Amino acid sequence: MNFKELDVSNPYFAYDPAKCIVCSLCVRACEEQQGTFALTVEGRGFESRITAGMDEPFLQSECVSCGACVQACPTGALQEKSIIEMGMPDHSAVTTCAYCGVGCSFKAEMKGEEVVRMVPYKDGKANRGHSCVKGRFAYGYANHKDRILNPMIRDKITDPWREVSWEEVYAHIGSKIGRIQQKYGRGSVGGITSSRCTNEETYLVQKLVRQAFGNNNVDTCARVCHSPTGYGLKTTFGTSAGTQDFDSVEHTDVVLVIGANPTDAHPVFGSRLKKRLREGAKLIVLDPRRIELVRTPHVEASYHLPLKPGTNVAVLTALAHVIVSEGLFDEAFIRERCDWDEFQDWASFVLQPENSPEAIEKMSGVSAELIRGAARLYATGGNSAIYYGLGVTEHSQGSTTVMAIANLAMATGNIGRPGVGVNPLRGQNNVQGSCDMGSFPHEMPGYRHISDDATRAIYESLWGVKLDNEPGLRIPNMLDAAVDGSFKALYVQGEDILQSDPNTHHVAAGLEAMECVIVHDLFLNETANYAHIFLPGSTFLEKDGTFTNAERRINRVRKVMEPKNGYADWEVTQDMARALGQDWNYTHPSEIMAEIAATTPSFAGVTYELLEKEGSVQWPCNEKAPTGTPVMHIDGFVRGKGKFVRTAYVATDEKAGPRFPLLLTTGRILSQYNVGAQTRRTENVVWHDEDLLEIHPFDAETRGIREGDWVKLKSRSGETSLRATITERVAPGVVYTTFHHPATQANVVTTEYSDWATNCPEYKVTAVQVSPSNGPTEWQEDYEEHARQSRRIVHVEAAE
Amino acid sequence: MSHDEKFKSGDEHLVYMANQIATFFTSQPEAERAAGVADHINKFWEPRMRGRLFEIIEMGGDGLSPLVLQASETINRPRAA
Numbered sequence: 001m002n003f004k005e006l007d008v009s010n011p012y013f014a015y016d017p018a019k020c021i022v023c024s025l026c027v028r029a030c031e032e033q034q035g036t037f038a039l040t041v042e043g044r045g046f047e048s049r050i051t052a053g054m055d056e057p058f059l060q061s062e063c064v065s066c067g068a069c070v071q072a073c074p075t076g077a078l079q080e081k082s083i084i085e086m087g088m089p090d091h092s093a094v095t096t097c098a099y100c101g102v103g104c105s106f107k108a109e110m111k112g113e114e115v116v117r118m119v120p121y122k123d124g125k126a127n128r129g130h131s132c133v134k135g136r137f138a139y140g141y142a143n144h145k146d147r148i149l150n151p152m153i154r155d156k157i158t159d160p161w162r163e164v165s166w167e168e169v170y171a172h173i174g175s176k177i178g179r180i181q182q183k184y185g186r187g188s189v190g191g192i193t194s195s196r197c198t199n200e201e202t203y204l205v206q207k208l209v210r211q212a213f214g215n216n217n218v219d220t221c222a223r224v225c226h227s228p229t230g231y232g233l234k235t236t237f238g239t240s241a242g243t244q245d246f247d248s249v250e251h252t253d254v255v256l257v258i259g260a261n262p263t264d265a266h267p268v269f270g271s272r273l274k275k276r277l278r279e280g281a282k283l284i285v286l287d288p289r290r291i292e293l294v295r296t297p298h299v300e301a302s303y304h305l306p307l308k309p310g311t312n313v314a315v316l317t318a319l320a321h322v323i324v325s326e327g328l329f330d331e332a333f334i335r336e337r338c339d340w341d342e343f344q345d346w347a348s349f350v351l352q353p354e355n356s357p358e359a360i361e362k363m364s365g366v367s368a369e370l371i372r373g374a375a376r377l378y379a380t381g382g383n384s385a386i387y388y389g390l391g392v393t394e395h396s397q398g399s400t401t402v403m404a405i406a407n408l409a410m411a412t413g414n415i416g417r418p419g420v421g422v423n424p425l426r427g428q429n430n431v432q433g434s435c436d437m438g439s440f441p442h443e444m445p446g447y448r449h450i451s452d453d454a455t456r457a458i459y460e461s462l463w464g465v466k467l468d469n470e471p472g473l474r475i476p477n478m479l480d481a482a483v484d485g486s487f488k489a490l491y492v493q494g495e496d497i498l499q500s501d502p503n504t505h506h507v508a509a510g511l512e513a514m515e516c517v518i519v520h521d522l523f524l525n526e527t528a529n530y531a532h533i534f535l536p537g538s539t540f541l542e543k544d545g546t547f548t549n550a551e552r553r554i555n556r557v558r559k560v561m562e563p564k565n566g567y568a569d570w571e572v573t574q575d576m577a578r579a580l581g582q583d584w585n586y587t588h589p590s591e592i593m594a595e596i597a598a599t600t601p602s603f604a605g606v607t608y609e610l611l612e613k614e615g616s617v618q619w620p621c622n623e624k625a626p627t628g629t630p631v632m633h634i635d636g637f638v639r640g641k642g643k644f645v646r647t648a649y650v651a652t653d654e655k656a657g658p659r660f661p662l663l664l665t666t667g668r669i670l671s672q673y674n675v676g677a678q679t680r681r682t683e684n685v686v687w688h689d690e691d692l693l694e695i696h697p698f699d700a701e702t703r704g705i706r707e708g709d710w711v712k713l714k715s716r717s718g719e720t721s722l723r724a725t726i727t728e729r730v731a732p733g734v735v736y737t738t739f740h741h742p743a744t745q746a747n748v749v750t751t752e753y754s755d756w757a758t759n760c761p762e763y764k765v766t767a768v769q770v771s772p773s774n775g776p777t778e779w780q781e782d783y784e785e786h787a788r789q790s791r792r793i794v795h796v797e798a799a800e
Numbered sequence: 801m802s803h804d805e806k807f808k809s810g811d812e813h814l815v816y817m818a819n820q821i822a823t824f825f826t827s828q829p830e831a832e833r834a835a836g837v838a839d840h841i842n843k844f845w846e847p848r849m850r851g852r853l854f855e856i857i858e859m860g861g862d863g864l865s866p867l868v869l870q871a872s873e874t875i876n877r878p879r880a881a
């Protein structure tokens with residue numbers, strides 16, 4: 001008898017072979033839905049058993065813990081541990097994952113006030129019943145002991161925190177902000193909205209800044225990820241958003257992935273993409289790393305262009321060179337949809353000899369032959385779609401790269417129908433939404449420039465204030481102004497700029513120079529180490545609202561438990577506004593959405609009733625498109641004629657040289673999420689408990705570095721230490737790490753170089769040196785001590 | 801006045817950013833260059849930043865690209881605070 005033991009190695013689900021009837025539904029789920037091929041049927045007849053990997057425990061196998069097999073299992077042989085421990089749920093509500101920009105729908109299954117499990121929702125239009133390990137299982141942070149539930153204040157950042165009542169904290173904020181503005185001027189304060197919070201909450205934070213602070217100093221973390229997408233797509237197409245829905249991939253023949261790693265960062269979309277590739281669609285990957293998609297079970301890229309970090313524009317323009325010089329462009333489309341003269345100007349620019357594949361080969365490290373092959377496939381392979389991520393935007397030419405992508409799509413007529421298009425894969429769950437909601441210092445909701453009198457008039461009459469018609473400060477400008485002494489107070493909702501923004505020393509100096517930093521978050525994050533006021537936040541399980549995913553899809557977030565801190569984030573912002581003299585009286589987020597719809601043409605038709613009826617809608621949603629717009633630019637571009645823009649390659653000033661001979665690029669992995677504030681506080685740490693530096697065997701050997709050694713990573717900004725892992729996933733000359741753990745502080749080494757148009761930081765290229773080390777650096781030790789001191793709390797009974 | 805006394809800490813960064821914008825527009829068609837730089841700075845730079853840019857220009861514009869200087873004719877001067 002082929003006896004197998006109970007396998008409880010996975011932190012979230014158990015496999016009990018005694019209950020297994022070998023129906024193989026799990027094997028099919030893993031293959032067809034997830035595309036990992038981790039499960040097999042071993043043995044024959046009565047002897048047959050389901051096994052993971054090479055007959056290993058699940059945790060050691062290639063299983064990525066997506067949960068699809070658990071969902072498929074009819075007997076409970078594969079079962080969530082939470083069900084085993086807590087029993088079956090008694091009620092449920094459909095809500096939206098708060099991790100990445102895929103925006104998967106889940107049924108939160110509850111027992112009283114506790115989540116028993118999150119089940120991917122079949123009718124969810126973004127995920128169609130699938131999920132990844134984060135949304136499916138990593139919700140435990142909501143109950144983590146580190147969560148702060150009471151407001152706190154302190155005079156100096158070296159003092160311990162003192163718990164206070166909500167009344168006291170609002171009074172304190174009112175007087176501090178008032179005093180600072182009186183002393184240093186109206187423009188001395190600002191706010192940062194969160195791409196983790198709901199649309200309604202984000203809208204309120206920008207409203208608070210514009211109405212109560214009386215300036216436009218509002219920005220969002222999209223500054224450090226997708227701001228170039230906004231600029232580039234608005235310039236070329238007229239809208240700051242992707243053109244398709246995720247279903248579109250089912251009609252795609254050629255997929256071009258550039259600077260994105262969907263199987264790790266956007267896993268559910270990654271699975272849908274792999275499925276399409278297994279059905280025969282062709283794949284082109286432009287990435288310095290050999291990401292998983294390049295070769296994974298039953299998927300192999302036709303072309304992998306392993307370009308040097310920082311040469312995206314050169315390679316994309318070379319692709320255009322091939323398309324134009326070989327006559328592969330779609331003249332009929334261009335004549336109808338774009339400005340023919342602009343196209344001709346662009347065509348003669350890309351035809352210049354310095355843009356030929358042969359000329360680009362040397363600087364990019366990609367052979368001319370690969371460039372030619374990839375260009376021909378993209379232009380002639382049928383429906384071609386481009387998917388891109390932060391490897392495109394986080395460069396000094398981020399906006400130029402986005403425009404180069406748009407040029408390719410227009411030149412080949414790959415825009416305006418299912419299966420094609422330009423698709424930014426958004427990082428955080430609500431990056432799209434936070435940008436839509438007017439979080440940028442130059443734009444009101446719906447991407448209308450602040451200098452537009454008609455737009456300001458709408459808000460001025462509704463809010464009863466005069467709005468400033470000048471753009472405000474962006475996050476890096478706020479920090480510069482703080483160091484220069486003219487910016488003194490900042491309200492940060494649901495963001496950790498100290499850990500997520502570049503050049504940590506500079507961010508710390510900016511925060512230290514301020515007199516009042518207000519952090520509104522679930523945890524005492526790294527930014528809170530520099531804060532004077534802490535407002536406890538609520539999780540997505542504790543509030544109503546909406547998130548907008550990478551497809552412009554507005555999905556409902558539903559409250560399934562009372563906020564543990566007492567108030568949803570929108571209520572806290574509302575009370576702040578009241579403390580600053582504004583008469584806000586929203587009783588439910590649906591009323592905030594009603595205000596958004598009444599003032600923003602692309603949201604005019606959005607109501608909670610419509611979302612209830614349709615499940616979700618993609619903006620624009622208005623009279624012309626009452627149930628939303630899955631594919632954009634069908635009959636013409638939003639801006640009228642599509643605009644071709646010349647995209648000259650400019651090498652970044654961040655260059656490898658004798659002192660710093662390697663190029664560092666950064667990214668994230670499947671089980672962790674961004675700065676890790678949430679995922680680090682779940683069992684997901686079993687997959688990733690520290691950031692590692694990936695280094696090529698050749699570079700490791702010349703430095704005497706072995707697998708697992710501590711190494712020092714040094715740039716001209718700073719240095720940090722972490723452990724090395726030796727792999728051929730990175731090319732010689734390139735090293736790679738993630739930024740999930742504050743102990744590593746990868747951003748100590750990144751520089752202040754940024755995108756020319758939007759100041760989006762150049763995370764993807766930093767010249768570094770790597771050398772053996774015997775442990776953490778002095779800065780890491782000092783910082784840890786500072787953080788420990790800064791997190792002291794004096795608990796006092798809050799006054800009633 | 802030495803370089804260090806004349807420049808505030810953020811100035812170098814400001815000059816760098818202005819030049820980066822100029823570099824992009826230098827590659828655009830002739831007629832769009834200066835106008836493009838000015839329009840970009842008017843749209844995205846907070847008045848404090850534009851004000852400081854004018855101060856740097858008045859001090860001689862050390863390090864600024866000629867296209868930025870040319871564009872400055874149509875960059876909006878911030879209102880007096």
Ligand code: SF4
Pocket residue numbers: 026029030034036037038039052062063064065066067068069070
């Ligand atoms: S959890 Fe997902 S990846 Fe793991 S075996 Fe099941 S279906 Fe495959």
Ligand code: SF4
Pocket residue numbers: 097098099100101102103104127131132133134135136266267268269
């Ligand atoms: S793919 Fe993204 S949205 Fe979907 S479950 Fe995973 S983290 Fe959540």
